[in-house]
Each structure stands twice: as structure tokens, then as C-alpha cells.
Amino acid sequence: MTISSQEARAFSRTQGARFVEELFAFLRIPSLSGDPAYAPDVRRAAEWLAEHMQGLGLAQVQVMETAGHPVVYGEWLGAGPDKPTVLVYGHYDVVPAEMSDGWQTPPFEPVERAGRIYARGATDDKGQLFIHVKALEAYLKTSGAAPINVKFLIEGEEEVSSPNLRPFIEAHLDLLKADVCVISDSSMRTIDEPAITHSLRGMTYLEIEVSGPTDDLHSGFWGGATHNPALALIEILGKLYHPDNTIAVPGFYDDVVSLTDEERAMIAKTDLSEAQFKQSTGVPAVWGDRTYTIRERVSARPTLDINGLWSGWSGPGPKTIIPAKASAKLSSRLVANQNPHKIYEQIKTYIESITPPTVKVSVKLLTTGEPALIDFNLPAMQAAARAYEKGWGATPVFTRGGGSIPVVADFVTLMEIPVVMMGYGLDDDGLHAPNESYSIEMFQRGIETAIVYLEELAAL
Template identity: 75%
Template sequence: MDSLQVSEQEQATEAPRKYSREHSERFRHELHEFIRIPSLSGDPARAGDVKRAAEWLAAHLHALGIKNAKVMPTGGHPVVYAEWMGAGPNKPTVLVYGHYDVVPAEMKDGWNTPPFEPVERGGKIYARGATDDKGQLFIHVKALESYLEASGGAPVNVKFLIEGEEEISSPNLAPFIKRNLKLLKSDVCVISDSGMRAIEEPAIAHSLRGMTYIELEVQGPKEDLHSGFWGGATHNPALALVEILSKLYKPDNTIAVPGFYDDVVPLTAKEREMISKAALTEKQFKEATGVPAVWGDKKYTIRERLSARPTLEINGMWSGYSGPGPKTIIPARAGAKVSCRLVGDQDPDKIYKLLSKYIESITPPTVKVKVTLLTKGKPALIPFDLPEMQAAERAYEKGWGHKPIFTRGGGSIPIVADIYNMMNIPVVMMGYGLESDGLHSPNEHYTIEMFHRGVETAIVYLGELAQLPRKKVRK
């Protein structure tokens, strides 16, 4: 790209960037209104609020001049779809994915202020959904508004796919996409639902971990037994459960399930070098988590363990009596929830089968075990040298003010792999949050400066995509 093209591109983005700065306070107030709707997708009692959030967002997009913004049904909570195709057929089309649903939040969880009444304090917005994901998805809404109002149109076509079930593993989104491939047809998908370590260190995630989540139940006697009458000859299900769980890992802190690592794509030297740019020291890890020492496979760095390696975690356990005072029983049952974060090219169904087979093989003959698959999601591993990725890198440099690093995300966004595979387009994960934003935790917050920098970066990214040769954008 020559200097004249650069100058023209910068001029094309300057007017919408200026508009976004002039209307920044209004943007935040509108975000507050959006956040106030308690769209808890996992709570059936809040189904009405989830629908209200979808309708609010569709109406807001419609008011910006996107005439066909609409709420579309799924097998569960609805999807908000909208499109602005004013750039014409010779320009690329960008699909913006996000989610308007949130996880539960109550004052008793440790919130300092009501979780659905946004409060600006110390340069941050405190509220549930502020960063995950209402604040980050709203960035793209405001970026398009800035183009439409300041320039009369955007340099590329833009479609929105905003779901209401991400926090419950998106059970109905993949079928929706499959039914609507023609409607959703695009050249690239951009997602903002991730974070960076520090505001001066923007990050583009090119990988996310998948998920296999199981529940196992150990059955012993037909009912709770008196521990005095039957103890000593009855294998306690709680003890059997602990014995099973203790064999899921080897002494070197690697997962003991045979075949678990077979499909893991090895880290290349270049990838390890890139991951090292976001290195986490043992001191930083202990300060962030409060643990007395770091744990895990010593063949990998802390950051690699957190993002580029698969895991197996015990998420919960239950059995017997836990009320006040004694109750001397042998419980009839014991159970646990276990989740595995997966990396490319691990298959969640295969991991479930391997887990089930192994757990059954190590279960003592004195008890019975049942393993149930609760949820799953495929990992996503996307090349970071794609033109769309490099365009994002330039957008951060110009719009954010710092060159980003490419990282692997430790969490899961279930639909990323589905979009990448079903739609056959690159997925660019441009996170505008901080790792310390407290998503899913009490006092979730979003830095105001990052919200406004995000709008400007999203504006620049659309401009950068418009410069890509069409044959390189269309996959």
C-alpha cells in the first residue's frame, strides 16, 4: 500500500473516529440502558428479560438506519440479526458476532453495587455484562453508527449475529447458522469477547479451547446406611469417588486418560515465541489467584498451560450429609462434575468416550458408576498470518495506539469453531477487555477508556478490510 493510499484511508476513517469521540458520553449512556436488562439466559424465570434485551438491541440497530434489524427465533432464546449492505457487492462483508445474554449476579455474591444498575467509578463501568459481552459487542454497533452518521456509509458491508445463549454453551446457534447460511454469507467474522493483560498490550486471540463437560455418579448401597451397622464391609461411594478422581492425573500432573493427548497439535517454536510475549511470572500468577504455588505440567510455561494445553478440572463434588451436627451414615451416592478444556485438533465426542471408558475401567467392582455428557464444544485454531488477521494488527496500531500480540485464549466461545468450519471464513477475535475485568465474578467492570478505544479500533478495522483484494477476503 503506497503513501497516497494510506493517506486516503486515514482520511476516510478520521470523520467517523471524530464522530465517535464527540458522541462518546451518549454511547456510554446507551450502553447503560442495554446493561440494565437482566438477560440471564440460564434462568427460565428471566426468559422475558432475555427477549426484552433482544428486542432492545434490534430496535437500537433499526434506529441507526439498519432497516431490516430483527429478532429471529431459535429452539431457545432468540437471535438478533441485522445487515447493512450499502457498500455494494464488490466490497467484503463482515459478520459481527456477539452475545447479549449474561450469567447470574446478585448482591449476596459480593457485589458492591446492584449488578444491573451500571455505576461509573474510577474510570470503569461496574455492572454485569459490562465487558462480557454487552460492552464489547456494542463497540461494533457504535463503530457502524459512526460511519453512517459521519460519512453516510461504511467502507464494507456489515452483518450482525447476536445470540442470547452463549452463557449456556449456545445449544441452538449452530442449527440456526446451518439453516441460514445464505443469509449469513460473509467474508470474515469478527468477535470481541476476550481480553488483554494490560491496556498497552492489545491481543488478538487466534485460538480458543473447546469443552467436554461430564457428570459422574457413583452408586453404592440402595439407600443411605447406618455407618455403625454396615461400616467396614460397605465401600463408601464418597471414598470410591475420591479414589476414581485421584487416578485422573499422573504424578507429573499430566492427564492419565489413555489417548487424551493423541490429537493435540504440537506447539511450534514460533507459536511458543508469540505466547512468551504475554508471559506470566509465578509471582504474578500467585498474586492474581491467591494460591500458594503454581501447579501443572512443568514442560510448559504458565501461559502455555493456561491457553495452549488441554485441561481436566473437577468443578464440583457432592455426597452424604453436610448439615449442622453429626449424622453417621454411609451415603448411597456420590457425584462430581468434571470439565476438560480442549485444544486443536481434539474432538469433544472422542474425549467423552475416552473419559467414560477410563472412568469405568478404574471404578472398583464394589460400586457402580454412570458418566453423562452435559455439554461440549469444539476448539478453534485459526492461522494468525491470514490477511484478515494482519488487517486487525494494523487496526490496533492505528486505532488503539499499540501493536497487538497474537495469543491463544484459555476460555471457550463454542460457536467460533462452528463459524470457522460451517461458513468457511476466517474468525478474528479482537478483544477489547482486560483479563482483570472480573467477568462472571462479583463487581464485573469495563474500563471506559477501553470502550472508546475499541470503537475507534473497530472503525479502523472496517477501513483496513476494505483495502484487501476481494479474492483474498473470499474463502
């Protein structure tokens, strides 16, 4: 049996249009993991993917239950026990999307425009995980076999910080056993600058509610002697930051591992200019802690962002009330070695300490995720670099990702295997935003790189 990556690559090129059509079917399922109302759709997406894997000839394909949304598992172990096994991790769930957020076309009716696929989940992560499915298909449909064994672990709760994945891994260590884990759920700056992510930020996500009067009050009758909960909330939130834009929560930076000169030099390879940042985001000016470069701020430094704010009347026209309550969603992106639970306690304690007696406050933890930092000198990491050179056609840089894939830390600690993050997205794909999109060229080159990577891993 001759296994040819060249034939697999050629096959993938001829099948590109069909692959995109299949991806469209996957994207049409609104698998929003954060909203209980969409639970049936989340399950439908899992079932769609399992059926698709089954059709390709994978074994042990299962939609496996967790305490939350299910995990999709499937494997092809035809390379035999002498060959290494790669575990592909991805997620089939997505974040919310509504036309009113500013979508040009409905987020769950994928369309192709100018070489890009527009849909929620196009790049994060349905499109990127599908690359690995199609890479395996290309081997199986041409050579009848792949160079190494492949297992898939595709979860449905990544966008809610994977609350049930760690217990799932712990309970299925034998089933999942592998030599390396590969994840495509990150991005590069431009199509000619592929990147292997070796660091991710963790997260602490919390909600705060300030309450005052029992009900909304008439602002004429009670205004002037009532501490408006919306005002109290903004006063509290304002105290979370110093004037230099650093975070004022006592102890917040205590555990942060300082960047070495060498690390700062590596980060500088992918630095973002102020002009590029403004171009990509549309902001009028760059902000942040000026003692760090822009790239450092968005990848190697912790943050505290307001993700949502609501109180009182936001409908049309005026309504002269003092709202009874005011709330905010807040999340902190964390870096090694910050502990998400410790950070939560610090924020909560600080908020409680600065809340005046004129209102009540409640702080609630929503989710957490550990930060991760992987050594890029590991053989599986270097094999990935070679795969990009041959499959993508460019030498990758090792970068730090600003986002969070909480499970990465779990794979490293529970399975004791390296995690190689080969992100096939672009920084400006607009994930989590309206008009999320994915380049069809990136999709194709991703499939070819994934094909070569299996060959490179076989050669280790």
C-alpha cells in the same frame, strides 16, 4: 459521500457517556442462558438489542428463533455489493451471578467505580459486542454510511456452548454471507498490549454422579461397611490425574498437535510470570504441568477441571449421614486437534472402568465445543493488526486464547471465511467471577479501533 473514520471517532468520543448509559440498560437484563428460569430475561435481552439496532437504522433486524434461545440479526448493506461485508458475532447471554458469590454490588445493577463498569456481562460479552454496534452508529451518525457492509449475528447461548448456533448458521448461509467474521469476546494482558487471538480451546463438559445407598444413611449405623458415595467420587476423580498434574485418562493427549519451537517463541512474548499469575488470581502458588510455561498451560495445553462438587449436607452444623449420592461437574479445555466427543468417550469409559462394584456411576455429557486455530498471515488478520496500530495506538500480538468460543470453528468450516478475534477485554476483568467489570477506557478505545478496522477492511 465522504466516509470519514476521523469524524466517526470524534463522534464516539463525545458520545461516550451516553454509550455507557445504553450499555447499562443492556446489562440490567439477567440473560442467564444456563438456567431455564431465566429464559424470559434472555428473550428480553434479545429484544432490547434488536430494538436498539432498529433505532440506529439497521435493516432486517430480527429476533430469530432457534431450538433454544433466540439469535439477534441485523444488517447495514449501504456500502453496496462492490464492498466487502463483515459479520460481527457476539453473544448477549451471561453466566450466573449471585450476591452470595461475593459481589460488592448487585450483578445486574451496573455501577461505575473508578473508571470501570461492574456488572455480570460487562466484559463478557455485552460490553464487547456493543463496541461494534457503536462503531457502526458513529459512521452512520457522522458520514451517513460505513466504509463496508456490516451484519450482526448475536446469539444467546454462548455460555452453554452454543448448542443451536451451528444448525442456525447452516440454515442461514445466504443471510449471513460475508467476507470476514470479527469477534470481540477475548482479552489482552494490559491496556497497552492489544492482542489478536488466533487460537481457542475447545471443550467437553460433563457431569458425574456416584450413587450407593437408596437413601442417605445414618453414619453411625452403617458407617464402616458402606462405601460412602462422596468417598467413591473423590477416589474416582483423584484417578483422573497423574502426580505430575497431567491427565491420566488413557488416550487423552493422543491427538494434541505438538507445539513447534516457533509457536512456543510466539507464546513466550506474552508469558506470565509466577508473580503475575499469583497477583491476578490470588493463588498462593502456580500449579500444573511443569514441562510447559505458565502461558502455554493456560492457552495451548488441554486441561481437566472440576467446576462443581456436591454431596450430602452443606448447611450449618453437623449432620451425621452417609450421603446417598455424590456429584461433580467436570470440564476439559481442548486444543487442536482434540475431538470433544472422542474425549468425552475416553473420560466416560475410563471413569466406568475405575468405578468399584460398591457404588454405581453415571456420566452425562453436558456440552461440547471444537477447538480452533486460525492462520495469522491472512489479509483480514493483518488488517486488524493495522487497525490496532491506528485506532488503539499499539501494535497487537497474536495470542492463543485459553477460553472457548465454539462457534469459531463453525464459521471457519461452514462459511469458509477467516475469523478475526479482536478481544477488547482485559485478562483480569473477572469474567465468570464475582465483580466482573469492564474498563470504560477499553470500551472507548475498542469503539475507535472497530471504526478503523472497517476502513482497513474496505482498503483490502
